[in-house]
Amino acid sequence: MIAKVEGLTKTFGGVRAVDGVSFTLEDRKIYGLLGRNGAGKTTLMQLMTAQQFPTSGTVEVFGASPYENRRVLRQICFVKESQAYVRNARIRDVLEFSSLVFPRWDRRYAEELLDAFRLPKERKMKQLSRGMTSAVGIVVGLASRAPLTIFDEPYLGLDAASRGLFYDLLLKDYLEHPRTFVLSTHLIDEVNRLLEHILVIDRGRLILDDNADSVRGRAFSVSGPADRVASFVSGRTIVRDERLGSLRTAVIPETPDERARTRAAELGLELKPVPMQELIVHLTQPSPAEGGKRP
Amino acid sequence: MNPIRAMVRMHLIDGKPAFVIFWVLLMALYVLSFFLVRFADGSVQFSGPPAIYIFLLTLSIVSVRETLPFALGLGQRRTDFWLATVLYHAGAAAASAVLLTVLARLEPWILERTGLSVSFFAWQPLGGQPVHLEWLFHFGTIAVLMAGGFFVSAVYWRFGLYGLIGLGAAGIFAIVLLRLTGSSGALGELLNRLGAVTGTALVYLALLALFSALSFLLLRRVTVR
Amino acid sequence: MNPLIDGDKPIFVQIAERIEDDILTGRLPEESQVPSTNQFASFYRINPATAAKGVNLLVDEGILYKKRGIGMFVAPGAREKVLRKRKMQFFRQYVLAMLQEAEKLGISEEELVLMIRKGKDGAEG
Numbered sequence: 204m205i206a207k208v209e210g211l212t213k214t215f216g217g218v219r220a221v222d223g224v225s226f227t228l229e230d231r232k233i234y235g236l237l238g239r240n241g242a243g244k245t246t247l248m249q250l251m252t253a254q255q256f257p258t259s260g261t262v263e264v265f266g267a268s269p270y271e272n273r274r275v276l277r278q279i280c281f282v283k284e285s286q287a288y289v290r291n292a293r294i295r296d297v298l299e300f301s302s303l304v305f306p307r308w309d310r311r312y313a314e315e316l317l318d319a320f321r322l323p324k325e326r327k328m329k330q331l332s333r334g335m336t337s338a339v340g341i342v343v344g345l346a347s348r349a350p351l352t353i354f355d356e357p358y359l360g361l362d363a364a365s366r367g368l369f370y371d372l373l374l375k376d377y378l379e380h381p382r383t384f385v386l387s388t389h390l391i392d393e394v395n396r397l398l399e400h401i402l403v404i405d406r407g408r409l410i411l412d413d414n415a416d417s418v419r420g421r422a423f424s425v426s427g428p429a430d431r432v433a434s435f436v437s438g439r440t441i442v443r444d445e446r447l448g449s450l451r452t453a454v455i456p457e458t459p460d461e462r463a464r465t466r467a468a469e470l471g472l473e474l475k476p477v478p479m480q481e482l483i484v485h486l487t488q489p490s491p492a493e494g495g496k497r498p
Numbered sequence: 499m500n501p502i503r504a505m506v507r508m509h510l511i512d513g514k515p516a517f518v519i520f521w522v523l524l525m526a527l528y529v530l531s532f533f534l535v536r537f538a539d540g541s542v543q544f545s546g547p548p549a550i551y552i553f554l555l556t557l558s559i560v561s562v563r564e565t566l567p568f569a570l571g572l573g574q575r576r577t578d579f580w581l582a583t584v585l586y587h588a589g590a591a592a593a594s595a596v597l598l599t600v601l602a603r604l605e606p607w608i609l610e611r612t613g614l615s616v617s618f619f620a621w622q623p624l625g626g627q628p629v630h631l632e633w634l635f636h637f638g639t640i641a642v643l644m645a646g647g648f649f650v651s652a653v654y655w656r657f658g659l660y661g662l663i664g665l666g667a668a669g670i671f672a673i674v675l676l677r678l679t680g681s682s683g684a685l686g687e688l689l690n691r692l693g694a695v696t697g698t699a700l701v702y703l704a705l706l707a708l709f710s711a712l713s714f715l716l717l718r719r720v721t722v723r
Numbered sequence: 724m725n726p727l728i729d730g731d732k733p734i735f736v737q738i739a740e741r742i743e744d745d746i747l748t749g750r751l752p753e754e755s756q757v758p759s760t761n762q763f764a765s766f767y768r769i770n771p772a773t774a775a776k777g778v779n780l781l782v783d784e785g786i787l788y789k790k791r792g793i794g795m796f797v798a799p800g801a802r803e804k805v806l807r808k809r810k811m812q813f814f815r816q817y818v819l820a821m822l823q824e825a826e827k828l829g830i831s832e833e834e835l836v837l838m839i840r841k842g843k844d845g846a847e848g
Contacts, residue, residue: 233770254570255721271718273501276573285723287567289512296511303504304572343572374768378761396734396769416776420733468815471823476733 205230205351205383206251211260213246220246222407223260228351228383233373233397235415236387237483238404244387245283247404248353252281264351277306280349282340284359290329294322294339298346305347312376313346319368333360341369345376353385366390370397391480395419401479405487419479423459426452427472435470442485454485501574505582506589508565513557513590520553532612546601547636550594554640558587558647566655567722576717584710587644595636599629631695638702645709652716734769738777743805746786746797753802757787757795784808 206228213221221243228234236244249255251262253269253276262268269275288297294317302308317324320338328336340357358366374397377384386394401418403411411418422442425435429451436453443454457463459474467474524546562583569579653661732740745751758766763774778795781787786801798804825835 232772249721252573254573256719271575271577273575273578276575277501279573281571281573283571286571287564287722289508289564289568291515292508292511296508300504300508301572303507304501304574371768374764374770378765378771396767396773399770399772415770416733416735416773465815465819468819469823471820 204228205265207261207263208247208251209261211247211250211262212258213243213250213255214258219407221250221257224404224407224409225260226402226409226412228385229400230350230383231381232383232399233377234383234385235391235394235398235401236385236404237391237401238389239487240389242404242487243407244404245355248281248283248355248385248387252276252279252353254281277304278350279353280305280344280347280351281353281355282344282357283355284337284340284357286336286340288328288336288339290327292328293325294328294331295324297328297339297343298324301343301347305349307348307350309346309348312348313342316342316345316372319372320365334362334365335360337361338365341372345372348380348382351383351385353387355387356389358390366393370394373397391483392478395479403483403486410486411483415479418482419476420458422454422456422477422482423463424452424454424475424477425467425472426450426475427470431470431472435466435472501578502582502585505565505569505574505579506586508568509561509582509586512564513561513586516553516557516560520550524549547598550598551640551643554590554594555643555647557590558644559651561586562648562651562655566720570720570722576720577714580714580717583648584645587648588641591637591640591644594640595633598636599633602632603629635698638699642702642705642709645706645713648713649709649716652713652720655720655722656716734767735773735777735780738763738767738769738774739780742778742781743786743809746801746805747809751797753797753799755797756793757797759794 204227208227209225211221211224212219224243224247236248238244246255250257251264251269253262253271256270265275265278267275269279292300298310298313298317301313302310320335320342322335322338322342326335328339331339337358337360341354344352344354344357358369361369370393373384386398388394395415398415401411401413401415402409424443425432427450429446429449432451432453436455439455439457441453442456443452445452454477459467464474527549528546565583566579569582570576650662650665653665657664742751742757751757757778760771760774760778763769763777764771767774778787782789782795784804785798786804787795788798789795821835830838
C-alpha cells in the first residue's frame with residue numbers, strides 16, 4: 204500500500220468539493236480516477252500531493268503526510284492540465300528542472316519522448332500551443348519514473364493520435380518499469396483498457412472503488428423482441444430500459460451467469476456487457492430511486 | 499537531485515530578460531545624461547541607485563509570480579522554495595551592489611576625462627566611504643527592499659487581493675500612527691546614538707529578519723489553484 | 724492485429740478465447756508456451772492484470788498450466804477441452820437460436836434435417 208486516504212474532506216466556502224473520501228492505493232497498479240467535470244477529482248489529487256490542505260481527514264503517502272516532506276514528495280509526480288510554467292523557460296529548462304527534482308529521472312527516455320511528441324527543445328514555454336504544453340507535461344510525468352505518477356486530464360489540446368501515443372507510451376513504460384499510475388479523466392472509454400482499478404467520484408463522494416474487470420462485468424444488457432425480453436427480465440431488477448419499435452433493450456445490474464446466458468440464447472436474445480463509460484454515466488446520473496425500474 | 503538549485507535556476511531564467519532590459523535602458527539613460535548635461539549645462543546627481551532599488555523591489559514582488567505556482571505544481575516544498583527565493587534575492591542584491599559600487603568608482607575617472615558634472619552613481623553621503631562599506635550599503639538596502647517585496651508577494655499568494663489591500667491599509671495606518679506619536683523621531687535618535695553605520699545595519703538586519711520570517715510563515719499555508 | 728471489440732464480451736474473456744482459438748487451430752500445440760501476460764498486454768493494448776485474468780480463466784479450466792519461473796503452457800488434453808467448451812457454446816448460440824427461428828417460421832424437424840444436408844452439400848436453399 205503506497206497511499207491511504209481516510210475521511211478526507213475539503214470545503215470551499217459552503218461547498219464540499221471532497222466529501223469524506225477514503226481509499227488506498229497499491230503499488231504498481233494503474234488506477235482510473237473517473238467522474239464528471241467538477242466532481243472533485245482535481246481537488247482530491249491536490250489534497251494527496253499537499254497542494255491543498257484538508258478541511259478534515261488524513262492523507263498518507265509512502266507512509267507519511269506529504270506536507271513539506273521531501274522524502275515523500277520526490278516520489279510523486281503530479282501532472283495537471285493547469286500546470287503553470289515559467290513563461291520564459293524553454294522546454295529543455297523544464298526538463299533540466301525535472302532532472303534535479305525527481306531522483307529517478309531518465310534523461311534518455313525524456314529525449315525519446317520529446318522526439319515522439321515532436322517537441323522542440325529550444326522553444327519557450329510561452330510559445331507553445333496548448334497541445335504542446337500538454338505534451339511537455341506528459342513527458343515530465345513519464346520520464347520522472349516517480350513511484351506514484353498522477354495524470355490529471357493531461358491531454359487537453361492533444362489530438363486523438365497524440366492521445367493514442369500517450370496511452371501506448373504509458374502502457375509500454377508500465378510494463379517495463381511498473382509503478383503506480385493514476386489517470387484522472389472523463390474520457391473513460393479511451394483509457395478503459397489500461398485500467399486495473401477504478402475509483403469513481405461524484406459530487407465529492409467516492410461512489411465506486413473496485414477492480415476494473417469486476418466493474419466491467421457488473422451489468423449486462425439484453426436485447427431483442429420486446430415480448431421475449433419481457434419474459435427474460437421478469438422478476439429481475441432493471442436499471443435502464445429502451446424501446447425502439449418492437450425491439451427492447453434492458454440493462455440488468457448483475458453479472459450474467461450460465462443460466463442467464465442459456466436462457467437468453469433460448470429466447471434468441473442478445474446478451475452484452477455494458478461498456479464502462481455507460482456504467483459510470485449511469486452511476487453519476489441524478490437517479491430517481493436506487494436500483495429501481497426506470498419508466 | 500537538488501531542488502533548491504533547480505528553483506534558483508528557474509528564478510534566474512525568469513528574471514534574466516528583465517535584468518537585461520533594465521540595465522540596457524539604464525546605461526542608455528546614463529549615456530544620454532552626458533549629452534543632456536553638455537547641452538543643458540547643468541549637472542546630474544544620483545539617479546542610478548534609486549532606479550536600481552526600485553527595479554529590484556519590483557522584481558522581488560514579481561519574481562514569485564511565475565516560479566511559485568510552477569514549483570508547487572511540481573511538488574516542491576514551500577520551505578525549499580522560500581530558501582531558493584532568498585538565495586536568488588541575495589544573489590541579485592550582491593551582484594547589483596557590486597555593479598553600483600564599481601560604476602560609482604568609475605565615475606570620477608569619467609568626469610575627469612569629460613569634464614562633465616554627472617554624478618549618476620555616486621552618492622554624497624557615501625562619498626568618502628571605503629569600498630566595502632559602499633557595497634554593504636547598497637547590498638543591505640537592496641536586500642531589505644527585496645525581502646519586503648517578497649513579503650508583499652507572500653501576502654498576495656496567501657490572502658489574495660484582499661490581503662494586499664489589507665496590508666496597504668495596515669501600512670497607512672502604521673505610518674499615521676508613527677507620525678502622530680512621533681516615534682519616527684525615536685528612530686533618528688537611535689541611529690544617532692549607535693552611529694550611522696551600526697544603526698543602519700541593525701535596522702536593516704531587523705527588517706530583513708522580520709520580512710523573511712513573515713514570508714516563510716505565509717508561504718507555509720499557500721495553495722495554488 | 725485484430726483489435727479487441729469493446730462492449731461485446733469482457734476483455735479478459737476475449738483474451739481467453741483468442742488463446743483457445745490458437746489451441747484449436749494448432750497454432751499453440753500441447754506443451755507449447757503461451758505468450759506472457761506482458762506480451763498480451765502490449766499486443767492488445769490492455770492492462771496486464773486483465774490479460775492475466777484471461778489466462779487464469781483457462782488455468783482454472785485446466786486448459787493451461789503454469790510452470791514456475793518459466794511461464795504458462797498448454798495443458799495436455801487442452802484441445803479436447805476447448806472443443807467441448809466450444810461445442811457447448813455452439814449449441815447455445817446457434818442451435819438453440821436456430822430452433823427458435825425455425826419454430827417461428829414453422830419449419831418442422833424433418834425439414835431442418837433436410838436443410839442441414841443441403842447446406843453440407845453446398846447447394847442453396
